[in-house]
Amino acid sequence: MIAIPTILADSEPSFWLPAPVSNFAGPIDGDFYFVYWVSIFFLVLITLLLGIFMWKFRTPPGAKAQSHKDHHALLEVVWTGVPIILSVMMFWYGYRGYVDMVVPPNESISIVAEAQKWAWNFSYASNGAVIPGMSDDFNDVRAQIRAGALTPEEANAAEAKILEKAGLHVPMGVPIDVTVMAADVLHALFIPAFRVKKDCVPGRTGKLWFIATEPGIFDLFCAEYCGQGHSWMHSKVVVHETVEEYEKWLAVAGSYDETLPFADNGKIVWKRRGCISCHSIDGSKKVGPSWDGMFGSTRKFAATGTPGESIADEAYIQESIRFPMKKIADGYPPQMPVVKLTDKELLWVTEYIKSLGQNSGGTVSPRKDN
């Protein structure tokens, strides 16, 4: 239905660096190789001198040194001065390259990347669509590749299928202004192929921008340690060849199919908005309680929030989503972020939880508790 560019970019990764596919890759790689060759020069020089001196002046114990000269002003000036000059050059290159990265141009396309434990959500300013990172689905594909269940072609097709409604999508050749935010703890948005990275700090916004220079699919990582799912919190960047293709994709991907039953859309919300990372639907214990059989059960609350207990009815579920720190399920850490669902999403996900089994009272304790 929608064209996802599955072919790899023309640029190949080098020994040291990933394929350069943004406007910053060229200048940053240039700075990298400047420092690299200066370093190689000094490493070779120092290693050669070490080796030669070790070999030439090695003696058995008891021999006398050939010279006792212990200072040479000109040498000291040279080996202080040359590093100073090179350092100033390096600083200057880095400063120039960095300043270009700070302020996005005015005509940029605005996207908000919000990180939470352990999922990405990308909101697109042009139509307000919220597109998830779908880390869990990519992890499934990864696992299947490793298990030998998918050929490389099948894996590519599976990823393309996920990316129809997931990932950070951008058009090629247009400045993209990404505002980063975090819902709970520190995260960092890192796209190696673009050479950009920004910490997502709760309570603050950050910015990064870039112009993608080649169509393709590229890795997107969380680079700031954020706990259990840190290494699973990856997604993909899709670079569309034209703005038209990008807009076509965005129009379709951002919408829910409102003709579906509420509970079905609720399941999509569960996956899209990251509930899946902490709440299972099969009774297994993750960071948060499973939704299996939760509805209608009696919930006990830990002393860290409002202690006591109540029946898990609609009001309780919606309150817990809107104000997760108010009542903390007993036996679970107070870790749930505020996920800003739309009213419809809230309604759907409530309906979905309802559909996962209703208890007529009695305490449901988390299973596999050990």
Place this chain on the structure above:
Amino acid sequence: MSHPEIDPLPESEDVKSGAGAASTDELGPSYLTVTKTISSWVFTLDHKRIGLMYLVGVLFMFLLGGVFALLVRTELFSPLAILTPLFASTPEAQADLYNKWFTTHGAIMVFLVIIPGVPAALGNFVLPLLLGAKDVAFPRLNLGSFYLWVTGAIFFIYVLFSGGIDTGWTFYTPYSAESGTAVIPALIGVFILGFSSIFTGLNFIVTIHKMRPKGMTWFKMPLFLWATYSTAVIQVLATPVLGITLLLLILERTLGIGIFDPRNGGDPVLFQHFFWFYSHPAVYIMIVPPMGVVSELIATNSHKRIFGYTYIAFSSVAIAIFSFLVWGHHMFTSGQSTTMNIIFSGITFSVGIPSAIKIFNWLATMYKGAIVLNTSMLYGISFIFLFTIGGLTGLFLGVLSIDMHLHDTYFVVAHFHYVMMGSGLVGFIGGLHHWWPKMTGKMYDEFLGRIACVMVFIGFNLTFIPQFVMGSLGMPRRYYTYADKFEGYHQLSTIGSYVMAAGFFLTAYYLIQSLISGKKAPMNPWGGNSLEWHTPSPPPLENFYSVPVATDPYDYVGMEYDQATGNYSTIKPDQLPARREER
């Protein structure tokens, strides 16, 4: 020569009789044998015994931290779960376990091994000897800092047994404010260790100011003292900031006061500023003392005056000063202001200059020297090579534009391991070999020593060079599992860590063997001329039989080697034909 009992510090008949010692004078008991009760060790005020107890503690913690490093490296051999399924059943619990392993490795190595390694363990033993003094200025405070270290270590052991901690050694908020693991005991442990470090620093500053012997002006001190002094200043000035920060974090966790957690109105970036205001200078607490060790190793084993004494001395001081002004370079991507990023980047490069000066002066010291390639010299040379790589790769990270790409990747991991382990710990191990005969009175097996050093050197590079490559290719740090394309690099790295571990186990073997059946150490086995080589190995209780007069520590002209005893005999100071300062 055989001592069948495994007692690591047996009373040696040879020491009593003086046989094999350089001096033909009748020797009294050494500091090891003068008293033998357990309480004479536990309550000792002798800096040498305290140093030795520190050494045992630090080496034990090194073993513990090393085991966690091997667990981490083994787990990363494949992106699939390898070791964690042995201990945890669900993938979530397995990831949690891995996070605890790398946190424990980092926290133990930084706070319990590298920071106290050279200053507290080696420094305590050597510093008063280098000064020709009986002890440090405040012996009781010295014992106090050791027991604070022990208390801090006990907190860490408690953390291990109470389920571990998963915040990373940096304790970044708000994760550390909400993590369900044993964060508070770990914070208290680090807080207490901080005081241990402050007291040691204070003690050394006063000792160096007040207890230098007649004739030893500031610029006639051995360079190790300059390094220790610079470090002590950092310890006293920077560590309190860490203490306050950790206390605030404890208040945040226990009382819910919003300082760092945005949910309570706090600022997580403020924590990073506070944390790095200590922890960047702390990098120099870890590296400057080993630099001082290496100055001694290179000069002594080249049997040649240290080149550029004043430049090396001032470069230590310069590093100590600059170290307070560069903390923001850990935070280039954190969202601190653009102006601050630029200023911190600029100042960061200033730290590179004194480091470069040291390297070139060490090289010039070796030129036309009489280099004896013994184990400690091999460690010294390894240090120069590894520190060169550690320093040069720091340049990449100081360049603002490149750091946007490299920050929080394995490139950073490799860089700081080259500095903190390849330089800091290798310098420590080198110093341990240099002063081992002085500490224990025993010679270790030189052949095994050199083999082990080469193993550590090769294993180290094999471990961390692949990490540079995968880091610049985009592998983020602190990952439990990773994209398949990084698997080959991780496998090389893991194999390297096994080679390195084998090298360290070999080192442990021959060092323990030397205690049991090692040859008796002469007074001056390497030909050093600083004051510790002018007293028997091991030294008597109060270090010297007669009050020593400071000589030029780098004057090796009057040294004569005796093949039979393996000893360098020095001509008495007052008989030296021409002292350098009189020329």
